[in-house]
Amino acid sequence: MKQVLHRAPWLATGSYAPDLPALISNGAVLMANGIIQAVGPWPSLREKTAQVVEHEGCVLTPGLVNCHTHLELAWLASEAANHPMPPDQGSMTAWIRELLEKRGINPPLAVIMAAGRSTLDRMRDSGTILVADIGNAPASAAIGADHSTRVLFLHEMLGRDNPGLVPAGLACTPHAPYSTDPELIRTLKERARSAGQLFSIHVAESADEVQFLKAGTGPMRAFLMERGAWTPSNPVPGKGAISYLDQLQVLDDHTLCVHCVHLDKAELDLLARRQAKVCLCPGSNRYLGVGRAPVMEFLKRGLLPGLGTDSLASNVSLSLWDEMRTLRADWPELDPAVVFAMATSGGSQALGQADVYGLLAPGRTARFLAVPLPEMLVDGEILSYLTTAGANLRPQWVEG
Ligand SMILES: [Zn+2]
Secondary structure (H helix, E strand, C coil): CCCEEEEEEEEECCCCECCECCEEEEEEEEEECCEEEEEEEHHHHCCCCCEEEECCCEEEEECEEEEEECHHHHHHHHHHHHCCCCCCCCCHHHHHHHHHHHHCCCCCHHHHHHHHHHHHHHHHHCCEEEEEEEECCHHHHHCCCCCCCEEEEEEEECECCCHHHCCCCCCEEECCCCCECHHHHHHHHHHHHHHCCCEEEEECCCHHHHHHHHHCCCHHHHHHHHCCCCCCCCCCCCCCHHHHHHHCCCCCCCEEEEECCCCCHHHHHHHHHHCCEEEECHHHHHHHCCCCCCHHHHHHCCCCCEECCCCCCCCCCCCHHHHHHHHHHHCCCCCHHHHHHHHHHHHHHHCCCCCCCCCCCCCCECEEEEEECCCCCCHHHHHHHHCCCHHHCCCEEEEC
16 A cells, blocks of 8 residues: 655644644645545654655645535626625625526526536636535536536525426425425425435525515515515415524434524524534625624534535635635634634535545545645744635645
């Protein structure tokens, strides 16, 4: 068995658990058969019979995990870049309206696929190893097939779509509590449960959504009526998004709640009790002006969220480095080690892939990143640099 020992001045392990330090100085990672065998300080591993590869001036990190995007919307990128911050802050419904109008253009499938594929290439080049990708068209599953970045594709359904028409084996997901028939939400959760698949749903993204779910009023009501997706004869849940999903009995440790911006304390407790997973999208939330997710409240309850970029229709970048930077700017009091863990191990846990991705730890993939650092950084500055440097970072893939 050929063993390779990768040595670097620092390892950022992706951990935020007591059994593995978040940062190891003068560290080494022992690889064999494409799997990490051991991780630790160099003196503890130097005796191993292995080829040594030096990564001078670098920090070694796990590949980053993006828990939520829509590659089939990548062709809308230039539009989003032209409007980085809409002036009508907080108008989620206005944004959806605009998105549907643009999607009505219906570009050729080849254009959608090519934009998705080159976007995925850029995500890989920025250091992303695993992505959960949501698409309305089953054909969009091909965008991420056979790519060096692993893509978990979820086919999104809404309204009263018929899951019976979906090819067996294709993982499905409901769009959101306000847009999807309760019976369809339940059916898709059952389908995911029996196949052992992840069940992901947009939840409590905007105040408009929660106002509609609780009271059946506001801009979301007007929008849904205009689309013929709701009439006053349909009841509304009369409660917040998480309470509603719990009533539908779809919250468990394989349910990924994406956004989670507008939750009350009882709903935060409920999420923690059900051990549901959380994905935060700080860049998209800022772009749409819907508010900041209560990240401190999740952490207080022992929930380590993952991070997602959402799509290029509501974000200017799909780089997790930028996402970490936005989160730190939103919450300066956050420990950089937690932010880095969210982009790595938090994400792999959220997607049910923690055995393979998200950590520099024994048993995980030997595909990882070497990130060059500016000179003169000391221990206390490494994680802070990684979580604030954004697009200035130039990670290199290493195949252990
Ligand atoms: Zn989304």
